[in-house]
Amino acid sequence: MSDLLLGIDAGGTMVKVTLFDAAGEEVACEHRPNRMTFPRPGWTERDPDAMWRGAAEAVKAVIGKSGTDPRDIAAVTPSGYGAGLFLVDADGAVVRPGLGSTDSRALGLIEDWRRDGVGPRLSDAILQAIWPGQTTALLGWFQRHEPETLARTAHVLACKDFLRYRLTGDISTDPTDAGCAGTLDVAKGAYALEALREAGLGAWVSRLPEIGAATEIAGRITPEAAAETGLLAGTPVARGVYDVVGCSLASGLRHADQLGVVAGTFSINSTLHARPLLDPRPTLQCPYPVGGLYLATIATPTSASNLEWLCKTMLQAEADRALAAGRSIYEVCSDLVEQALDRESGAMFLPYLFGGPDGMPGALVGLTAGASLADVLRAVFEGITLAHRTDVDFLLGGPQSARPTRAVLAGGPSKSNVWSQMFADAIGLPMTVANGSEFGAKGAAMCGAVAVGLRPDLDAAMTAMTRVARSYQPDARRAERLGRQHDRYLQMSRRLSGGWTPVPAPTAASFAGAPA
Numbered sequence: 457m458s459d460l461l462l463g464i465d466a467g468g469t470m471v472k473v474t475l476f477d478a479a480g481e482e483v484a485c486e487h488r489p490n491r492m493t494f495p496r497p498g499w500t501e502r503d504p505d506a507m508w509r510g511a512a513e514a515v516k517a518v519i520g521k522s523g524t525d526p527r528d529i530a531a532v533t534p535s536g537y538g539a540g541l542f543l544v545d546a547d548g549a550v551v552r553p554g555l556g557s558t559d560s561r562a563l564g565l566i567e568d569w570r571r572d573g574v575g576p577r578l579s580d581a582i583l584q585a586i587w588p589g590q591t592t593a594l595l596g597w598f599q600r601h602e603p604e605t606l607a608r609t610a611h612v613l614a615c616k617d618f619l620r621y622r623l624t625g626d627i628s629t630d631p632t633d634a635g636c637a638g639t640l641d642v643a644k645g646a647y648a649l650e651a652l653r654e655a656g657l658g659a660w661v662s663r664l665p666e667i668g669a670a671t672e673i674a675g676r677i678t679p680e681a682a683a684e685t686g687l688l689a690g691t692p693v694a695r696g697v698y699d700v701v702g703c704s705l706a707s708g709l710r711h712a713d714q715l716g717v718v719a720g721t722f723s724i725n726s727t728l729h730a731r732p733l734l735d736p737r738p739t740l741q742c743p744y745p746v747g748g749l750y751l752a753t754i755a756t757p758t759s760a761s762n763l764e765w766l767c768k769t770m771l772q773a774e775a776d777r778a779l780a781a782g783r784s785i786y787e788v789c790s791d792l793v794e795q796a797l798d799r800e801s802g803a804m805f806l807p808y809l810f811g812g813p814d815g816m817p818g819a820l821v822g823l824t825a826g827a828s829l830a831d832v833l834r835a836v837f838e839g840i841t842l843a844h845r846t847d848v849d850f851l852l853g854g855p856q857s858a859r860p861t862r863a864v865l866a867g868g869p870s871k872s873n874v875w876s877q878m879f880a881d882a883i884g885l886p887m888t889v890a891n892g893s894e895f896g897a898k899g900a901a902m903c904g905a906v907a908v909g910l911r912p913d914l915d916a917a918m919t920a921m922t923r924v925a926r927s928y929q930p931d932a933r934r935a936e937r938l939g940r941q942h943d944r945y946l947q948m949s950r951r952l953s954g955g956w957t958p959v960p961a962p963t964a965a966s967f968a969g970a971p972a
Contacts (some may be wrong), residue, residue, distance in 0.1 A: 458527060458528050458529065458530040458814055459477065459478040459528070459530055459663045459910060460475055460476065460477060460478075460483065460524060460528050460530060460688075461475070461476045461478070461529070461530060461531055461533070461741065461898070461901035461902075461904045461905055461910075462474070462475050462476075462515065462529050462531070462533070462901065462904070463476065463484045463533055463534075463535065463618075463894070463897030463898055463899070463900035463901035463904070464509065464511055464514075464515070464517070464532070464534040464535065464536075464619060464701075464897060464900065465534075465535045465536065465699060465894065465896035465897040466490055466507060466511065466532070466534070466535070466536035466537065466616065466619060466722045467490060467536070467537055467646050467699060467720070467721070467896065468490070468492070468537055468556060468557070468558065468720075468761075469489070469490055469492075469721075469764075470487045470488065470489060470490050470516070470572060471487070471488045471489075471490045471507060471510045471511045471514055472485060472486070472487050472662065472894055472896070472897055473485065473487075473488075473511065473514035473515050473517075473518050473576060473897065474588075474894040474897040474898065474901070475518050475519075475522055475524060475529075476897075476898060476901045476921075478725050478905065478910055478920075478921075479920065479921060480890065480891070480892065480898060480901070480902070480920065480921025480922060481891075481892075482892055482893065482894060482898075483524070484518045484521050484522035484524075485515040485518065485893075485894055485897075486515075486517040486518045487514065487523070488509065488510035488511070488513055490502065490507055490510060490657070491503075491506065492556055493553070496561075498559070498560040498561055498563070499555075499559055499560075499561050499642045500555065500556035500558045500559045501553035501554065501555055501556070501559070501937070502553060502554050502556060503544050503553055503554075503574050504550045504553070504618055505550055507554070507615075507618075507619070508618075508619065508622045509533060509567075509684075509905070511534075511619055511622075512622075512681075512684040512685045515532075515685040515687060516684075516685055516686040519685075519686045519687070520686070525791065526686060526687050526688040526691070527688055529687065529689075529691055530692070530794065530904070530905075530908045530910060531673075531691070531692045531693070531694055531901075531904030531907055531908045531910075532623065532677065532687060532691055532692070532693045532694075532904065533693065533694040533695075533828075533900035533901055533903045533904035533907070534616040534617075534620050534623070534693075534696050534900060535616050535696050535697060535698065535699050535702040535896045535897065535899060535900035536614065536615030536617075536618075536619060536620040536698065536699060537556065537557050537698065538557060538614065538632075538636030538637070538698035538699065538700060538740070539589045539590050539591055539614075539636050539638070540552065540554065540555040540556045540557045540559060540589055540594070540614075540615065540618075540631055541555050541558040541591045541594055541595070541612055541613070541614070541637075542554040542555075542589065542612075542613040542614070542615065542618040542647035543605065543608075543609045543612060543613070544609070544610060544611050544613060544618070544621070545608050545609065548621065548625075549695060551605060551608045551609050552602075552605055554618070554931070555589070555594055555612050557589040557722075558589055558633075558721070558757060559588065559589050560588040560589065560596065560811075561588070561594075561597055562589075562590075562593035562594055562596065562597040562628045563589045564779075565593060565596050565597050565600065566586055566587070566588060566593055569586065569593075569596070569655070570586075574654070574655050574656070577651065577654065577655075578638075578648075578651050578652075578654070578655050580651075581641060581650070581651030581736065582635075582638050582639070582640060582641065582642065582648050582651065582741075583641075583642045583643065583732045583733075583734065583737075583738075583741050583972045584635075584638065584642070584737065584738050584739060584740055584741040585737055585738065585739045585740075587739060588816045590636075590637065590638040590653070591612065591614070591636075591637035591638055591639060591773065592637060592638035592639055592640070592655070592657065594882045595612065596655065596656065596657060596662045599656065599657065599659065599660070606659060606660070606923040609663055610663060610906045611627050611663055611665060612660065612663045612664055612665070613627070613629070613665065614629055614632065614633040614636075614637060615635065615698075616696050616697075616698060616699075616900075617629050617665060618698070619812065620674060620675065620693055620695070620797055622681060623652050623675070623677055623678070623681045623685075624673035624674065624675025624676055624677065624678060624681070624693045624791075625675060625678055626693070627665050627666070628665045628666045628667070628668050628674055628695060629664075629665045629666075629667055629668075629695075630667065630668060630669065630670040630695045630696065630697055630698075630745075631645055631659065631667055631669075631670070631742060631743040631745075632670060632697040632698050632701045632743065632744075632745065633697070633698045633742075634647070634664075634667050634742070635741055635742025635743060636698050636700070636740050636742055639652065639664060640667075640742070642732045642741050642742060642743065642750060643731075643732050645667075645743055646667070646807075647661070647664060647667070649661055649803050656751075657899055663940075664752075665682050668695055668753050669695065669745075670694070670695050670696055670697045670701075670903050671694060671695070671744050671745065671903050671906035671907050671913070671914060672694065672695050672907060673692045673693065673694060673907045674693055674694060674695040675693050676689075676690045676691060676693060677689050677690060677691040677693060677901070678694055683762075692904075692907060693904075694903045694904040694906075694909075695903070696900045696903050696904075697745060697899060697900070697903060698742075699896040699899075700718060700724050700726070700740070700751075700753060701742070701744065701745070701751065702895065702896040702897070702898070702899025702900050702903075703718045703724075703866045703867070703895040703896050703899060703900065704716045704718070704726060704744075704747075704751065704864075704866075704899070705746070705898075705899035705902055705914060705917075705918060705922075706866065706890060706892065706895035706896070706898035706899040706902065706921075706922060707864040707865070707866040707889075707890045707922070708864050708888065708890050708918060708922045708924070709726070709728065709864050710728070710746045710747060710749075710915065710918055711728065712727070712728045712729065712730065712858055712860075713858075713859070713860050713861045713862065714727075714728065714751065714860055714862055714863065714864060715727055715749075715848065715852075715858075715860040715862070715863040715864070715883070715885060716728075716863070716864055716866075717844060717848075717863055717864070717865045717866070717867075717879060717881040717883070717887075718865075718866045718867045718895075719759045719760045719787070719840070719844065719865070719866075719867035719868060719869040719870070719879075720759055720760055720867040720868060720870075720922075721759065721760075721761045721810075722755045722756065722757050722761075723754075723755065723756050723758045723759040723761055723840075723843050723844045723847050724753060724755050724759070724867075725753065725754050725755075725844060725847045725848045725851055726751050726752060726753040726838065726851075727751075727752055727851060727852070727857070727858035727860060728744060728747075728749040728750065728751060728752075728858065729749060729750045729752055729856075729858060730748075730749065730750075731750065732750045732752070733750065733752035733853050733854075733856055733857070734856055735854045735856050736754075736850060736851065736853065736854035736856075736857065738752040738753055738754055738851070739753055739754050739755045739756075740752075740753040740755055740871060741753065743836075744901075745911075745914050746914045746915050746918070747915065752851070752858075754847045754848075754850055754851045754941040755847075756843065756847055757810035757811055758807045758808060758810070758812070758840065758843035758844075758847075758901065759807070759840055759843065759844065759867070760840060760867060760868045760869055761809075761810060762805075762809050762810070762818065762836065762839070762840055763786075763789065763836055763837070763840065763868075764805040764868075765809050766836060767785045767786070767789070769786050771785060771789075772862070774788060786871070786872070787872075788835075789833050790872040790874050790875060791828065792833050792834075792836050793833050793874050793875070794874045795830050796828070796830035796831050796833070796834040797834065797934075799830075799831065799875070801827065801831045801834065801835070802822035802823075802824070803820065803821070803822045803823050803827055803831050803832060803834070803835035803840065804820070804821050804822045804835055804838075804941070804944060804945065804948060805819070805820050805832075805835040805836045805838070805839030805840075806818055806819040806820075806821075806839055806945070806948060806949060806952070807836070807840045807843050809820035812949070812953075813949060813953050814953045814954060814956070815956045816949070816952060816953050816954075816956050817956060819948075819952055820832065821851045821952075821962045822835075837869075837874075837875055837878060838878065838882075838938070838941060839945070840869070841869075841875070841878050841879055841938075842882060842938070842941065842942050842945045844879065844882070844883070845882045845883055845938075845942055846942070846946070860885060861885065861886075862885055862886045862887070862888070863879075863880070863885040863886070863887045864887070864888050864889070864890065865879055865887050865888070865889050865914060866889070866890070866895045867895075870889045871893065873926070876889055876926065876928050877928045877931065877934075878897070878930035878938070879928075880929065880930045880931075881930050881931050881934045881935040881938050882935070882938045882942065883930075884930050884935055885930065886926070886927065886928065886929050886930070888924045888925075888926065888927050888928070889924070889925055889926045889927075889929045890922045890923065890924060890925055891922065891923050891924075891925040892922075892925075898921070898922075901921075902914060902917040902918065902921055904918050905921070939969075
């Protein structure tokens with residue numbers, strides 16, 4: 457029986473392809489770079505054709521390394537980062553480079569929208585903030601600055617939807633990506649057409665794809681895609697969800713008393729609601745494909761990408777030594793932080809390398825000559841964790857906020873015991889990490905399992921394909937210390953804010969409704 461499931465997860469830096477068995481266990485995985493270019497300050501773009509080639513190569517490599525007969529793959533499902541955009545013409549050719557969710561060229565447009573009232577009205581219609589990398593804002597920018605792009609475009613696609621188009625020829629999206637794009641009336645589950653037209657985006661409306669369920673078979677592998685990937689022509693392809701939802705599914709988020717934390721390029725912090733959350737206004741909001749709930753998310757670019765930057769720019773020698781020893785630099789960092797946990801240190805890191813409040817850049821303060829690399833890394837781990845704590849406090853601080861009693865953690869930090877415990881201590885909730893490592897791809901594969909009838913629905917898929925691998929209880933002593941450190945963190949952010957040339961990237965202050 458064909459019961460293997462292939463998930464494709466195209467993130468901000470890598471395309472990851474993972475093969476799973478019907479129980480959700482990873483069989484094989486391959487990564488390929490998903491390179492960005494930066495043609496101007498604040499612009500983040502990528503070559504869609506190169507992204508597709510990387511995905512196709514990774515699929516072929518997974519099939520080869522696992523010795524899998526392509527006939528045994530029951531379904532293929534893509535996932536990818538939300539927002540940004542990919543534009544194709546009537547023949548399916550790429551119109552221009554795709555945009556990432558970290559693109560900030562629309563900051564000026566958003567300010568104009570705020571002044572003339574368009575922004576607040578649009579925000580009320582889509583039930584989330586207006587922010588620079590949001591598809592809606594980017595469409596407005598193209599209409600103003602690149603009208604020739606509008607003229608050539610036939611379809612506006614999200615990342616995963618572009619990959620599925622290359623796999624099948626299908627042009628469609630699902631409610632989660634439409635929600636993240638800022639084009640959806642979340643409460644109605646349909647495009648906010650009137651609000652989009654009022655915002656001057658009427659010309660784009662006909663270019664938006666049809667919306668269908670994430671767990672439907674949206675198409676089948678074409679002969680052309682089969683030749684490039686090694687997949688069997690005719691293999692079903694499910695529509696899928698965007699990566700935050702995929703990670704949430706794979707980490708076990710399905711109840712209103714849970715907080716979902718995804719630590720990656722962005723600090724992603726989410727809660728589930730019976731009705732769309734209005735106060736506080738989330739950065740992102742979309743229908744959740746389990747239980748008729750809605751996923752409300754606060755997102756800022758203040759998470760583990762700050763550590764990645766540090767490792768790539770300043771710790772290359774340590775990374776080379778780790779690789780020679782068969783380890784990763786992140787394992788080495790985690791070990792060093794554990795050694796420094798109980799030492800006195802005044803070092804503090806503000807994780808604003810990709811943009812902070814009021815354009816504030818990142819900062820490492822409180823160092824003395826006695827500080828070691830371990831102390832610096834501990835400050836980085838803590839700073840990122842406290843940025844999540846700040847976002848969580850905002851998400852849980854409104855009259856309609858959820859009241860979670862437990863949390864689930866996904867993303868790179870979840871692979872580190874010391875960092876996972878730090879998250880539990882800082883946020884103050886019991887925290888679990890699910891089995892597996894490729895959560896975005898796994899969430900996609902779960903959609904595929906439902907689409908081909910291996911599971912009746914996503915709730916059943918979560919029960920069958922996810923389990924708790926590790927649990928963390930807040931440590932009272934360390935939680936109390938991190939609470940004091942969080943107060944210092946907020947004070948230092950306020951003291952150092954102002955007077956900076958704005959970082960050309962999305963900032964916490966750019967997200968209407970996000971904590972400053």
